[in-house]
Amino acid sequence: MTPDFNYFDQVEDYCQGLLSNEAKLQFEAELKMDAKLRSEVKLRIEINKALTERDVLTLRKKLKSAASQQTDSNSHNDSFDLLTNLTNFNEVTDAHSFEELMEHYDSMPKVHVHQHKIAEKETVHQFYKEQGKPAEGKSDIDEFNFEEFDGIEEAILEKDILNLRHTLSEVAKSMEPRFGVEEIDDFLNNDLSQEQLAEFEEELRNSRELKSDIELHKEIEAALAENDVIDLRHRISRIIKTETSWNVSEQEIEDFIDGELDGDLLEAFNAELKENSDLLAEVKLRRQINETIGEADIRELRAELNTAKELAEESKTRRLIPTISFKLNSLIRTSVAVVVLLVAVGGVFSSGYFSVQNTYDKFFRLPEWSAERSVSTNVTLLQKAQHAFASGKYSEVVKLLDENDELTSDNPVFRFYAGASWQKMGKLKQAIADYSEVIKNGNNLFVEEAEWYRSLCYMRLGKKIEAEQELLAIINKEGYFEEDAKAVLRRLKLVPE
Amino acid sequence: MIVYSDEQILKGVLRHDSLILQYIYKQYYYKISYFVRKNQGSEDDASDIFQEAIIIIYRKLKENDLILEKSSFAGYLFSVCRFLWLKQLEKRRIERERLNDTLPFQENLYDENLVELVNKNERYGLYQKHFATLSTDCQKLMQLFFEKVPLKEIAKIMGYKSEKYAKTRKFKCKEILVKRIKQDTEFKKILEDDT
Numbered sequence: 065m066t067p068d069f070n071y072f073d074q075v076e077d078y079c080q081g082l083l084s085n086e087a088k089l090q091f092e093a094e095l096k097m098d099a100k101l102r103s104e105v106k107l108r109i110e111i112n113k114a115l116t117e118r119d120v121l122t123l124r125k126k127l128k129s130a131a132s133q134q135t136d137s138n139s140h141n142d143s144f145d146l147l148t149n150l151t152n153f154n155e156v157t158d159a160h161s162f163e164e165l166m167e168h169y170d171s172m173p174k175v176h177v178h179q180h181k182i183a184e185k186e187t188v189h190q191f192y193k194e195q196g197k198p199a200e201g202k203s204d205i206d207e208f209n210f211e212e213f214d215g216i217e218e219a220i221l222e223k224d225i226l227n228l229r230h231t232l233s234e235v236a237k238s239m240e241p242r243f244g245v246e247e248i249d250d251f252l253n254n255d256l257s258q259e260q261l262a263e264f265e266e267e268l269r270n271s272r273e274l275k276s277d278i279e280l281h282k283e284i285e286a287a288l289a290e291n292d293v294i295d296l297r298h299r300i301s302r303i304i305k306t307e308t309s310w311n312v313s314e315q316e317i318e319d320f321i322d323g324e325l326d327g328d329l330l331e332a333f334n335a336e337l338k339e340n341s342d343l344l345a346e347v348k349l350r351r352q353i354n355e356t357i358g359e360a361d362i363r364e365l366r367a368e369l370n371t372a373k374e375l376a377e378e379s380k381t382r383r384l385i386p387t388i389s390f391k392l393n394s395l396i397r398t399s400v401a402v403v404v405l406l407v408a409v410g411g412v413f414s415s416g417y418f419s420v421q422n423t424y425d426k427f428f429r430l431p432e433w434s435a436e437r438s439v440s441t442n443v444t445l446l447q448k449a450q451h452a453f454a455s456g457k458y459s460e461v462v463k464l465l466d467e468n469d470e471l472t473s474d475n476p477v478f479r480f481y482a483g484a485s486w487q488k489m490g491k492l493k494q495a496i497a498d499y500s501e502v503i504k505n506g507n508n509l510f511v512e513e514a515e516w517y518r519s520l521c522y523m524r525l526g527k528k529i530e531a532e533q534e535l536l537a538i539i540n541k542e543g544y545f546e547e548d549a550k551a552v553l554r555r556l557k558l559v560p561e
Numbered sequence: 562m563i564v565y566s567d568e569q570i571l572k573g574v575l576r577h578d579s580l581i582l583q584y585i586y587k588q589y590y591y592k593i594s595y596f597v598r599k600n601q602g603s604e605d606d607a608s609d610i611f612q613e614a615i616i617i618i619y620r621k622l623k624e625n626d627l628i629l630e631k632s633s634f635a636g637y638l639f640s641v642c643r644f645l646w647l648k649q650l651e652k653r654r655i656e657r658e659r660l661n662d663t664l665p666f667q668e669n670l671y672d673e674n675l676v677e678l679v680n681k682n683e684r685y686g687l688y689q690k691h692f693a694t695l696s697t698d699c700q701k702l703m704q705l706f707f708e709k710v711p712l713k714e715i716a717k718i719m720g721y722k723s724e725k726y727a728k729t730r731k732f733k734c735k736e737i738l739v740k741r742i743k744q745d746t747e748f749k750k751i752l753e754d755d756t
Contacts, residue, residue, distance in 0.1 A: 245735050246732045284692075284735075284738065284739070284742070287689055287692075288688065289707050290689070292619075295577060304586065304608045304611070307583055309590050309591050311588050339591055339592055341595075
């Protein structure tokens with residue numbers, strides 16, 4: 065909201081108390097409603113207050129003058145020049161405990177004083193302190209009576225710290241090693257000239273640091289040449305990521321759940337179950353599935369399923385005959401339903417539980433349209449496609465994008481949703497082609513998802529090797545789909561070839 | 562289920578046989594994981610310990626320094642894992658007296674050689690970890706140097722204009738690597754332990 069008066073003038077006048085009563089009332093009403101105005105007024109008031117702190121301004125001016133005079137009198141750059149000449153200032157080397165100082169000063173100076181105390185024990189500090197002993201006679205700085213200025217100690221300590229920092233940085237510079245990576249490398253590879261070598265060896269005799277650097281370089285080279293160890297580490301890491309950690313077969317797990325495991329096998333199973341949390345979780349999951357379905361029903365159903373399956377297979381042969389009786393039709397319908405159940409329920413007791421179809425159905429979730437992840441798209445076309453996608457008209461999405469090929473072919477947003485639409489329609493090869501385009505494009509936010517959906521397509525098409533490679537790549541990226549990819553990979557391993 | 566003999570396992574480790582590695586993982590990992598988790602570690606710690614123990618066994622085998630006379634493969638693996646975890650606990654300043662020993666181990670295996678090898682493995686593992694964080698370009702370039710490929714050839718493979726540039730680039734890459742290693746707190750701890 066724009067105020068109906070001259071904003072800045074009014075603020076200034078208000079702060080200075082120059083507004084008329086009516087204007088002041090109006091301003092204050094505005095002030096209540098406008099937070100921005102309130103903060104502006106607050107800022108102005110604070111600035112005004114700061115400008116009126118004449119004592120502080122005077123102090124600053126005097127300090128500046130004192131510091132410049134001191135610099136002039138001591139042309140050498142010693143560390144604690146100001147400090148050593150202060151008669152009225154208790155130097156921190158006096159027997160004050162840190163706790164005393166903490167109670168005496170304000171917070172920032174406390175830290176400075178403490179640091180000062182620590183630093184004074186260092187050789188560097190003592191050295192510069194000796195160098196910086198005051199000259200005979202009094203300097204101009206003594207003429208100031210510092211007691212009348214509150215906080216002067218802090219200011220001087222600030223200067224002190226600045227000097228210390230400067231000194232330390234100079235010392236650090238002088239401590240930098242004479243020989244860097246390049247020279248060390250040349251030394252190790254015998255690439256130094258006679259003169260350089262002599263100089264290097266001279267330094268090597270005196271510098272422990274250089275010796276340890278050379279050792280480090282040698283070790284790094286040896287470590288990086290260990291291609292076999294690096295390879296072994298990768299293999300183990302891959303096994304840990306993709307394999308189940310239990311040492312029992314699927315059959316043994318099922319037998320254990322069914323109470324059919326006994327003797328040594330049962331003993332070994334129980335021993336592992338006690339320690340192996342992964343196995344415990346697997347047993348729990350399978351038990352839950354069984355409980356959901358109902359143990360007794362399954363046994364009965366199993367027998368029926370076997371019969372129905374046989375009949376269904378028989379019916380496939382009979383379909384070649386054009387006349388199908390009503391009874392047979394009904395039987396086929398029943399069989400189809402039963403076969404579905406066979407996969408879903410009967411499979412729990414065999415590796416069918418981890419069938420490709422089952423795994424695919426479990427893990428395929430149609431992505432939601434989130435075109436906002438792309439910044440440069442044709443809005444009208446995008447909206448149309450989005451609408452079609454949201455309405456489940458996947459063939460329309462594909463058609464729309466196909467018709468506008470010149471706009472959509474290089475656009476990862478369109479390509480990704482074209483892929484998703486193809487996948488939803490079961491046209492997995494086309495989906496793979498579109499996802500591959502998204503991945504190839506690289507510079508977009510859909511790559512991770514495209515890889516995940518492409519891996520599912522590969523799996524569904526029975527391209528186990530491609531699916532495994534894609535899933536491993538997803539796992540290695542440690543992204544959003546990492547856990548799902550691991551789960552799919554484990555299931556894939558249990559799917560018969 | 563196939564049962565492999567210790568000899569078969571050792572040969573398998575030496576040639577990085579995936580089946581043998583899977584066998585070792587399925588057979589022993591859960592015990593190691595249980596031990597680590599019982600002793601203030603996580604699942605990730607367990608997989609690290611397991612991985613490094615196999616690498617140590619591999620190093621021993623490479624040096625012809627592993628003869629399982631008084632121990633089985635499992636016993637050796639557990640002992641190494643326990644040793645590695647103890648070392649971790651020490652680093653984390655956790656008292657070893659409180660250790661919940663669920664792994665069958667052999668104290669006599671903890672000789673100087675093992676300690677030395679474990680330390681070397683720790684350092685080398687750290688260098689290799691940092692090497693893996695360099696750009697692909699840097700990694701490839703340095704590998705070529707380590708493989709003693711002539712400078713001219715390296716420049717050609719990498720698509721550099723001159724040999725001099727290849728050399729300068731290699732120094733830069735190595736400089737980054739050395740810097741990262743030195744800045745790693747793990748490295749600093751290793752140095753502290755050595756002194």
